[in-house]
Amino acid sequence: MxxxxxxxxxxxxxxxxxxxxxxxxxxxxxxxxxxxxxxxxxxxxxxxxxxxxxxxxxxxxxxxxxxxxxxxxxxxxxxxxxxxxxxxxxxxxxxxxxxxxxxxxxxxxxxxxxxxxxxxxxxxxxxxxxxxxxxxxxxxxxxxxxxxxxxxxxxxxxxxxxxxxxxxxxxxxxxxxxxxxxxxPVPESEVFKCKLFNDTIRVDGNLVVLRTSNVKFTVEKSSSIIGSTTNGEGLLNVYSGTGEVWLLPTKSIYSDIKAMGLEQMRNPEGKSNTEV
Known part of the structure; x- marks a missing residue:
């Protein structure tokens, strides 16, 4: 509105x-x-x-x-x-x-x-x-x-x-x-408000900023050593139960953009725009 x-x-x-x-x-x-x-x-x-x-x-x-x-x-x-x-x-x-x-x-x-x-x-x-x-x-x-x-x-x-x-x-x-x-840290329109009904959501990183108190929060390892090696995910934050969880999928993108700087965004390979 x-x-x-x-x-x-x-x-x-x-x-x-x-x-x-x-x-x-x-x-x-x-x-x-x-x-x-x-x-x-x-x-x-x-x-x-x-x-x-x-x-x-x-x-x-x-x-x-x-x-x-x-x-x-x-x-x-x-x-x-x-x-x-x-x-x-x-x-x-x-x-x-x-x-x-x-x-x-x-x-x-x-x-x-x-x-x-x-x-x-x-x-x-x-x-x-x-x-x-x-x-x-x-x-x-x-x-x-x-x-x-x-x-x-x-x-x-x-x-x-x-x-x-x-x-x-x-x-x-x-x-x-x-x-x-x-x-x-991000607009509310970019918040994923996930409703759980005796369900579980696993998150790579600290993307969750809010949860209802009846949602249980634990941490677990990826399903296998091979899986952890290939996808780079060693530990996952796990939210389970019935309630609501707020995730910020775009939060890390803003951090990456800020860390990269304008010039690197323009030339991610470090090359000149005029190079053919």
Missing amino acids: RTTINSENKLTMLSQMSNDAKFQVLEYDKLEGALDVQTAFGINIMNNTGIKLKQVRIILEDSSVKLESGALSYMKGDINIKNKTGGVIGLGKKFINSKLTGEKMFKPTYEGTGEIFLEPSFGNFALIELEDEEIIVDDGLFYACEEEVEVGSSMQKSISSMMFGNEGLFQTKILGSGIVVLEL
């Missing part, structure tokens, strides 16, 4: 989700504020290649949300900011979760009526709604949520995932009912 909400600035709403609060992902059509040649050159490249600046807008109507610390850009209306520590025990849990997952310790609560705009970013945002559910996501993906949603840590449940999963001993756990904003 793409809806123009500000024709003067050509601001487009990419997606929207409503519950007690309303969440919108907005996109700027192009940037035009360069004051020097270097900035103008960079903006021109971004505009021509389709790299768009995005921003999350949250509309509160006597409701409340939690934000990742430092995510706020500006807000208007009758909105109060609170840091709820939950006493000594709650503060201890926040400290432990922060150390285990790498997430920031405090997630301020904003409550009242008005509008909140989060920091603009060239990243990608996804809106999801939980209904008394629990999901496990990669560290750093959480961006904002409704207040009733809890953010904590989840320990890997198998020895193989602890030792060989390359996901860390702990991951971020998000549970409850309400809307959640995640910041993804």
Whole structure:
């Protein structure tokens, strides 16, 4: 869903989700504020290649949300900011979760009526709604949520995932009912949302960024030594059970492009374009 909400600035709403609060992902059509040649050159490249600046807008109507610390850009209306520590025990849990997952310790609560705009970013945002559910996501993906949603840590449940999963001993756990904003490394349109029904999916590499908590995560070796040698796959991440898994098949492609550089992309063999 793409809806123009500000024709003067050509601001487009990419997606929207409503519950007690309303969440919108907005996109700027192009940037035009360069004051020097270097900035103008960079903006021109971004505009021509389709790299768009995005921003999350949250509309509160006597409701409340939690934000990742430092995510706020500006807000208007009758909105109060609170840091709820939950006493000594709650503060201890926040400290432990922060150390285990790498997430920031405090997630301020904003409550009242008005509008909140989060920091603009060239990243990608996804809106999801939980209904008394629990999901496990990669560290750093959480961006904002409704207040009733809890953010904590989840320990890997198998020895193989602890030792060989390359996901860390702990991951971020998000549970409850309400809307959640995640910041993804690729556009949501490139996310393969795989639904499992007593089934198994095997993945070469760390392409999975989200799974529902009832999906089991383990690591196993390829079926044979010969197979591992010929296809280059020694260990596979295995997800099994009933639930949903989010894979990012294009994630590694972006990393390869960034690592290769523009010149190598133009000439993968290191030869001149003019060579016959």
